[in-house]
């Protein structure tokens with residue numbers, strides 16, 4: 001079941017890459033496992049998937065603890081409250097949802113010295129985005145410079161959650177705006193290499209516009225049917 005869905009998503013990514021002349025290896029798949037249990041993550045790991053994304057801290061920590069025996073890479077992709085930064089800095093490999101300097105500073109200070117710097121994407125709110133999180137395009141250059149200077153973090157690129165659109169042209173238009181923002185930043189920070197955009201419903205459009213990482217939940221695990229008990233915050237309308 002899970003294996004079939006996994007193969008299907010992998011094929012979908014390869015086809016999307018082929019259609020726009022990109023190498024399939026240039027797009028990383030992040031399996032979004034919010035509301036899914038540790039056993040489902042184990043099954044997907046057995047299929048070959050090692051990178052998992054989580055939105056709710058407590059739920060994520062329970063799974064990270066339960067799956068310590070596997071060499072998994074954990075990505076935090078949900079809204080970040082400042083009293084939650086320590087556990088994120090200690091337990092995750094990546095954070096995609098940094099949208100203000102205060103949070104970035106705390107993550108940097110709280111990153112354990114014996115671990116590599118925490119990989120960070122800045123979440124940008126391109127107009128008409130579904131999520132209320134994300135910094136504005138105007139704030140982005142200054143935030144990127146400041147975050148890049150923090151020793152506990154390694155700034156990797158941008159993340160966006162556009163409003164769900166069914167029209168592929170509309171999807172591409174929005175993703176192209178995110179890519180343009182990354183390209184602008186790259187003139188000053190050429191080491192930026194990550195464009196985290198595209199979910200189950202729009203990953204082809206995101207890949208056509210340069211996504212290097214797609215965050216996929218529903219297409220891998222099926223629809224999410226229950227709310228997370230004790231969730232930190234009801235996150236985005238997409239969540």
Ligand SMILES: *Cc1c(COP(=O)(O)O)cnc(C)c1O
Pocket residue numbers: 032034055077078161199200201215216217218219235236238239
């Ligand atoms: C839930 C979520 C996803 C996955 O969405 P699907 O439509 O289930 O693929 C991706 N990114 C973020 C930030 C999410 O909250």
